[in-house]
Amino acid sequence: MNGAELVIKLLKDKGIKQVFGYPGGAIMPVYDALYESGIEHVLSRHEQGAGFAALGNAKISGKPSVCIATSGPGATNLVTALADAQFDSIPMVVITGQVASDLMGTDAFQEIDMLGLSLAVTKHSFLVEHSSQLSSIFDQAFELAQSGRPGPVLIDLPKDIQLAPAVEQEIPPGKVIAPVVDIEKIKQAVTLIHESEHPVFYVGGGVSIAKAEDELNQLLEKYKIPSVSTLKGLGSVDTSNELYLGMLGMHGNPAANHGVQECDLLIAVGARFDDRVTGKLSGFAEGAKVIHFDIDPAEINKLRVADVAILGELKSGLQALMEQMSHENPERLEHWQQHVKKMKQEYRWTYNKSGDSIFAPLLLKQLSAKLGDKSIVTTDVGQHQMWTAQHMDFSRNNRLLTSGGLGTMGFGVPVAVGAQFAEPDTTVVVISGDGSFMMNVQELATIKRYGLPLKILLIDNHKLGMVKQWQQIFFEQRYSETDLSDNPDFAELAKAFGIQAETISKHQQVEEGLNRLLGSEGAYLLHIKIEESDNVWPLVPPGATNEQMMEKIYDAYI
């Protein structure tokens, strides 16, 4: 057995049945070992596509997924996907080929110092220096990727080690340290909750990563405490909860932003006080006390000092909180609950727009209603992403995969590819914009190759819309490089990849267009032309606090 064959055996031992990747010179021994190995390899058409497919697969399966690329450009093309996974805490094990050990440091063909490049974009990275390290390094990589706060782990694998004789080493089972929630801290949190009159739960992406949705929803229902969600937290709180105010932040619902700004106790759960959430940090929930639940010690007191910090796994943390709160009477907060319900009603989204054109927020609301009780929605980044977050309902079964921290255009299509492989029978919808779509458009070939029935909804305003919106509002309408009116004919482009497609531009066409999209047998692209003047509202301008939302009447921009 050589090193490459051992790598494949180690992957099998970890339960890996499928990998994503793209071959090349310095990883050829691994690809040779993959051949007829029983592990299915999904070929992307660009390493970034493979990286994002692995990311989507990991996010849906909840387990580390594997991506493989060659050295040099193959490895550098993975950097964006690694950074995205690192930012949004997604478990991946990424294997890159490397030139042979004796050529490393000589500027050999397709040599790049991938270990050096990986430092800022991975949870950890390994360089294999001897084949005897393979068993241990793969064991550590899988453990690290999924333990604590998950993240991507890179293994850089020189070609000579892939070819060298290798023997599997016995790895003693790792000592998994069960996170213990400090019950004294929980009691302090209960005291703060008991003393508060206007508490709000601020729910982040950590809740779904920890699979702590049940505990969270039970607690919210039982004690009737209002809640808001970050972009990454969408789907964690049941949308039927009448005290749930939706997404907060720069493009959040005004009720969510006002709710947080008025609260006297903010209970952050798996959230990290990101600037897109807080607006001007010093004015965010100003004066409120803070309880912060997180598994990552580096998130505690990073941007907002917590009055009580509860470090550890969220599921047991929320469970312990619920048990310790048993004396809490939800009726005590009735005034606050009534006020929150009133705000929720007052600031509910409205969809009035005159004329024949398609109004994307309404279209997304219609799409959401048609998705049934199980679906996966991926987005790219920009206006369509924020409209999706605002106007679609997500849950534990209707999941949103979106690039939160890194904000990566080109995310939607390849992530949907990986998600569809994780759940072949689930409807997977890509919501993209005309800017983002072109950033990984080559992955249409992957959809074709594997016959994936992805439903692509491409919202096209012939603009790099979010940047255009900012130029319009904050840069005196100086539209620098945001015109995309020379886009290709997207329907024809899709058809060239064997994907059924149509273009619609009037709201009267939406209902049937969506039905054809979702009812199609195979992949389908619904190209939707919207008006370039439509913007995302509300908007908290830079430097402002979250109650200072800019609100415009949609008609004013027609």
Place this chain on the structure above:
Amino acid sequence: MMHTFNIITLNQPAVVERLLRVVRHRSFAIHSLTVNAKDEQLTIELSVVGERPVEPLFNQIQKLYDVTNIGVTSSPPTSRIDS
């Protein structure tokens, strides 16, 4: 403020780069650095200066997988008088 870290790490590839990257990225500057390799460990004494609170930097360094031990002491910056 100056902060002096005493750190023990595994002697793995790139471990010092990881440490220095975190220090720079989290807005601190290096004042002094001593690294001693012994057996399979590195013993590192690192002094940094910066305006931000040291706790987030401490937490980020402690998170590095190869770091096995870490301590920090802080002091006001020493003033220097040139004659």
